Amino acid sequence: xxxxxxxxxxxxxxxxxxxxxxxxxxxxxxxxxxxxxxxxxxxxxxxxxxxxxxxxxxxxxxxxxxxxxxxxxxxxxxxxxxxxxxxxxxxxxxxxxxxxxxxxxxxxxxxxxxxxxxxxxxxxxxxxxxxxxxxxxxxxxxxxxxxxxxxxxxxxxxxxxxxxxxxxxxxxxxxxxxxxxxxxxxxxxxxxxxxxxxxxxxxxxxxxxxxxxxxxxxxxxxxxxxxxxxxxxxxxxxxxxxxxxxxxxxxxxxxxxxxxxxxxxxxxxxxxxxxxx
Amino acid sequence: xxxxxxxxxxxxxxxxxxxxxxxxxxxxxxxxxxxxxxxxxxxxxxxxxxxxxxxxxxxxxxxxxxxxxxxxxxxxxxxxxxxxxxxxxxxxxxxxxxxxxxxxxxxxxxxxxxxxxxxxxxxxxxxxxxxxxxxxxxxxxxxxxxxxxxxxxxxxxxxxxxxxxxxxxxxxxxxxxxxxxxxxxxxxxxxxxxxxxxxxxxxxxxxxxxxxxxxxxxxxxxxxxxxxxxxxxxxxxxxxxxxxxxxxxxxxxxxxxxxxxxxxxxxxxxxxxxxxx
Numbered sequence: 001x002x003x004x005x006x007x008x009x010x011x012x013x014x015x016x017x018x019x020x021x022x023x024x025x026x027x028x029x030x031x032x033x034x035x036x037x038x039x040x041x042x043x044x045x046x047x048x049x050x051x052x053x054x055x056x057x058x059x060x061x062x063x064x065x066x067x068x069x070x071x072x073x074x075x076x077x078x079x080x081x082x083x084x085x086x087x088x089x090x091x092x093x094x095x096x097x098x099x100x101x102x103x104x105x106x107x108x109x110x111x112x113x114x115x116x117x118x119x120x121x122x123x124x125x126x127x128x129x130x131x132x133x134x135x136x137x138x139x140x141x142x143x144x145x146x147x148x149x150x151x152x153x154x155x156x157x158x159x160x161x162x163x164x165x166x167x168x169x170x171x172x173x174x175x176x177x178x179x180x181x182x183x184x185x186x187x188x189x190x191x192x193x194x195x196x197x198x199x200x201x202x203x204x205x206x207x208x209x210x211x212x213x214x215x216x217x218x219x220x221x222x223x224x225x226x227x228x229x230x231x232x233x234x235x236x237x238x239x240x241x242x243x244x245x246x247x248x249x250x251x252x253x254x255x256x257x258x259x260x261x262x263x264x265x266x267x268x269x270x271x272x273x274x275x276x277x
Numbered sequence: 278x279x280x281x282x283x284x285x286x287x288x289x290x291x292x293x294x295x296x297x298x299x300x301x302x303x304x305x306x307x308x309x310x311x312x313x314x315x316x317x318x319x320x321x322x323x324x325x326x327x328x329x330x331x332x333x334x335x336x337x338x339x340x341x342x343x344x345x346x347x348x349x350x351x352x353x354x355x356x357x358x359x360x361x362x363x364x365x366x367x368x369x370x371x372x373x374x375x376x377x378x379x380x381x382x383x384x385x386x387x388x389x390x391x392x393x394x395x396x397x398x399x400x401x402x403x404x405x406x407x408x409x410x411x412x413x414x415x416x417x418x419x420x421x422x423x424x425x426x427x428x429x430x431x432x433x434x435x436x437x438x439x440x441x442x443x444x445x446x447x448x449x450x451x452x453x454x455x456x457x458x459x460x461x462x463x464x465x466x467x468x469x470x471x472x473x474x475x476x477x478x479x480x481x482x483x484x485x486x487x488x489x490x491x492x493x494x495x496x497x498x499x500x501x502x503x504x505x506x507x508x509x510x511x512x513x514x515x516x517x518x519x520x521x522x523x524x525x526x527x528x529x530x531x532x533x534x535x536x537x538x539x540x541x542x543x544x545x546x547x548x549x550x551x552x553x554x
Binding site: 159160163164166167170179180182183186187191195199202203 | 436437440441443444446447456457458459460462463464468472475476479480
């Protein structure tokens, strides 16, 4: 892990604290900037500095004063609303660049935000660059090995996701016995798995489950700020949907709360493995 | 419309009676063979001859005796179970051909069934071949014209469906403001639209609806026996999902109960139009 004082730009969920613990463990100095309206899970009570998006320029000043050299975005953020009354003049000067991106979709908005941090002199790094163990290398991750049918279903799902790549639509699919039950779209992975659960009332899974969730990044995703992730909730949902396996792209999908995730998968008899891209 | 005594092989729903009325109107003689376990909508009380799939060879004899030259499959059929005790010896001789197809998926099974009818000397024609007005030519079908955003959303959905073609997965997609909300998979169109309805609790549609359902046949579909269809239920579901338009491939998607379908679309303010493939 490289050094250099690091700011964790925090949304919600468990990833910011995970990064904080990881940086702390190897002695890299860091601060946490918490986006207003969100709260990271913070059982260890790391100190956080709140900031509002309408005063982004002031955050840049503050991070500079603290000697921050690089930033890492961590945690879930919905597309924020902007309150015009709160905008300070220097942040207002950034708006001509941000507003068109707001119209153009999540990827474009993220690219614009990254650009603003970079122009302010910060390196933008990915969570998985800081802590490589957040992703998995190819192989079985849990205690349950995929069966031949799981491997075949993951290959079919991978083919579908790869084929969808140029469309910039999905980063996941569910396939059971070669049949495509669902393709991930805007509503996301959780909604897709829940769709399979609901559909399974008409296409019941056999004892022990059947079908594989496959996740991989889209070719257009900037993995520094928008890497797909699975976690304990993914396992619980997959179990409810009667799936027998979860396959992720090696090096391309984060496992949040890895120990708990693997424990749940093992207990559910769900194979969890990573495949080489 | 060509002539020649025609057998309507009927599953459930409104299409068999629609075909009967259409053939009757132009003086083409026909019989209706109703698959056991299903009941076509039959408000006009057309006479039907029941048959069981286990005695398919006897149906062939009966249709021959009646002078039938061609058959048309009409109405919804789930993959039937076969009761071995009911199989007559001559139908048993057909099983070596049917059983592998049962393992290989719906398309393969349909192809095998078509092949059996053709080998027995019957021409297999499509419902839309008999009654071209079941499909639509390019243009606005209802009273509501698509807005520019609807046309753009339909184009994006069409691009997605066309791109999916080689995967043999979906025959429909829902796009709103350029964002793909859903792609049709095994559970079908109704399940896909209901997914959008459920997701819309998080991505609400504006007043008047937003987003387009696009449907088109897969390149692998045999349109004689497996043409996609929309109908009154599609409109009701699309309205519940907050959609503003439904676009279908011209000549490639049947409109069941067209008058009622158009009436519901008009009342809901939903644009219904066909686009050239």
